Amino acid sequence: MNMIMESTSPNQLVALNMEGLDTPPLTLSQLAWRRFRRHRMAMFGAIVLALLFLYSFGGSLVLSESYANHTDTSLRIMSPSAEHLFGTDSVGRDILARTIYGGQISLLIGLTAVVIETFMGILIGALAGYYGGWIDSLLMRITEAMLNIPEIFLLIVMAKFFGGKIPEIEFIGRTFSGSVIVIVVIIGITSWMYLARIVRAQFLSLKENEFVLAAHATGTSNVQIIFLHILPNSMAPIVVSATLGVANAILAEAYISFLGLGVQPPTATWGNMLDGATNYLESAPWLWFFPGLLILLTVLSINFLGDGLRDALDPRSRAI
Amino acid sequence: MMTTKPVLLEVSDLRTRFHTPEGTIFAVNGISFRLYEGETVAIVGESGCGKSVSMMSLLKLIPVPPGEIYSGNVKYRGKDILQKPEEEMEQIRGREIGMVFQDPMTSLNPVLTIGRQLTEPLRTHLGMERDMANRRAIELLQMVGISDPERHLQDYPHQFSGGMRQRVMIAMALACAPSLLIADEPTTALDVTIQAQIVELITKMRDMLKMAIIWITHDLGVVAGMADRVIVMYAGYIVEEAAVDDLYDNPSHPYTIALLEALPRVDRRRDSRLKSIAGSPPNLLVEPHGCPFAPRCEFVIERCRVENPALENIAQGHSITCWVDVKTGKPR
Numbered sequence: 273m274n275m276i277m278e279s280t281s282p283n284q285l286v287a288l289n290m291e292g293l294d295t296p297p298l299t300l301s302q303l304a305w306r307r308f309r310r311h312r313m314a315m316f317g318a319i320v321l322a323l324l325f326l327y328s329f330g331g332s333l334v335l336s337e338s339y340a341n342h343t344d345t346s347l348r349i350m351s352p353s354a355e356h357l358f359g360t361d362s363v364g365r366d367i368l369a370r371t372i373y374g375g376q377i378s379l380l381i382g383l384t385a386v387v388i389e390t391f392m393g394i395l396i397g398a399l400a401g402y403y404g405g406w407i408d409s410l411l412m413r414i415t416e417a418m419l420n421i422p423e424i425f426l427l428i429v430m431a432k433f434f435g436g437k438i439p440e441i442e443f444i445g446r447t448f449s450g451s452v453i454v455i456v457v458i459i460g461i462t463s464w465m466y467l468a469r470i471v472r473a474q475f476l477s478l479k480e481n482e483f484v485l486a487a488h489a490t491g492t493s494n495v496q497i498i499f500l501h502i503l504p505n506s507m508a509p510i511v512v513s514a515t516l517g518v519a520n521a522i523l524a525e526a527y528i529s530f531l532g533l534g535v536q537p538p539t540a541t542w543g544n545m546l547d548g549a550t551n552y553l554e555s556a557p558w559l560w561f562f563p564g565l566l567i568l569l570t571v572l573s574i575n576f577l578g579d580g581l582r583d584a585l586d587p588r589s590r591a592i
Numbered sequence: 593m594m595t596t597k598p599v600l601l602e603v604s605d606l607r608t609r610f611h612t613p614e615g616t617i618f619a620v621n622g623i624s625f626r627l628y629e630g631e632t633v634a635i636v637g638e639s640g641c642g643k644s645v646s647m648m649s650l651l652k653l654i655p656v657p658p659g660e661i662y663s664g665n666v667k668y669r670g671k672d673i674l675q676k677p678e679e680e681m682e683q684i685r686g687r688e689i690g691m692v693f694q695d696p697m698t699s700l701n702p703v704l705t706i707g708r709q710l711t712e713p714l715r716t717h718l719g720m721e722r723d724m725a726n727r728r729a730i731e732l733l734q735m736v737g738i739s740d741p742e743r744h745l746q747d748y749p750h751q752f753s754g755g756m757r758q759r760v761m762i763a764m765a766l767a768c769a770p771s772l773l774i775a776d777e778p779t780t781a782l783d784v785t786i787q788a789q790i791v792e793l794i795t796k797m798r799d800m801l802k803m804a805i806i807w808i809t810h811d812l813g814v815v816a817g818m819a820d821r822v823i824v825m826y827a828g829y830i831v832e833e834a835a836v837d838d839l840y841d842n843p844s845h846p847y848t849i850a851l852l853e854a855l856p857r858v859d860r861r862r863d864s865r866l867k868s869i870a871g872s873p874p875n876l877l878v879e880p881h882g883c884p885f886a887p888r889c890e891f892v893i894e895r896c897r898v899e900n901p902a903l904e905n906i907a908q909g910h911s912i913t914c915w916v917d918v919k920t921g922k923p924r
Binding site for chain 2 (some may be wrong): 301405481482483485486487488490491492494496504505509
């Protein structure tokens, strides 16, 4: 019986392969997508994150921003009710509406701060790793110096220094106070160091590949080799690191807004909503519960997403 | 007869060194040769004898540091290219001088499509638009014998076999119709039947594009089939240079003789043993002193150990670096 099984199964395998020949092999991105779909936590994270985006950006179609910033002292600190689902805060503003508009700011801060972080991290890491020598030494010493200063301290000092110096801007139909831009920029420029180190390490090993030599031999310039040949090869760790960076940026915004140095009211963010809740921790828990829960869900789902991407984008992964 | 053609490349006294923590590696120690237009020269020698390093020095592809082109000049069409700034070298690489590497499995970028990699030299050197470059890329793939090229343009290197990748590498090197192709052991990583196909392909391309070839190899069998002239290198020196038939009929440097004796031949007795060369290649960390082959040479005389002979003409188009006449075993 066993003998028969063993002798037939290879033939069956061959037959299967022959049939499979008509379908083209999966590309790298198709393979990655397939691995990602099978990663349960990552799919959970992606879905929750999509819902959070829907909540913050779709919610603004239902409730207006003026409603979110509308104060009514007769409605101070009302517990959740049918009219105010999440209750009201210390000046009578609707917390549901404020979490919606605060979510927009928090998510946008997370994303734009990461754009700055990724840009700086790639640029500094790539130049240091590719050119080596004194350029590498100089850039890495700067990176280490930045790493040596506690991030929260840098954030507070810079927030204090730049606060109130930037005018307001208009974006997606909303007016943002200058403090939002200040926060985005300072989170961006205080968080690129880890990414720079990752990118540098990638470049150090990738530049020794023969395809880099081959590109040189066809007359490709250094800039093209850095950005068009080596960078695409190191996208996987960069994407993962950037994803996790979004969570860190949202947390960083929450820290400084909680300390009262971040985005200034009446513009809501999840962080400064927590700040407003400090005096009512026990008496009115809904003040901190909802923004806190949203921060928790966002950061958690982004981290799951990042983990899933790390596994899915790893080109050495044999799992299909 | 060869001398009537114009000189394409003239290398004189090229020396390349690498400064490593263990000391200085004397990789190339003053090589000089000429290459005429449309001519095929093979450079043979064992691993680590400086074949690849000297070719990479020509194109200034040596990483500096740790590498250093210590002296010498390389005249391409009469102009010294070692003195040219990097931007001008980029114009020469791929456009004037193409290069094919040993291992096709690692020479293509794994995350870029074949089309992207093949159109890049066309767009940078010839300023072609995307559509035109794509059409030219399809022609190139067809030229190197890849069937259904339109479909393969969107493929990634991992979807190709080794032989197909080497064909793509050749297509890339020839994209801008260079006057010189440097082939750095292009068949070493391939199996024998594919090797023959690649040799045939490069020979066909040479005749079509009328280009010169420098073919680096340690396979003397490949050399006999396609080269006009052969340069034998040992320990960073040229030890013998001759027209291909002359070299096989009349090898005059002890190292070349030893190499040919180590080669299996159909006209030899089946039970005769192949000879191996006693000893091992010299340590390149030591500045050469005397003839580098002396410790392994069966014709060695006292002078060999103290003084390194210069390249000397012994017949029309045939030069060697040796103090001894191997026919008589006596000093020349």
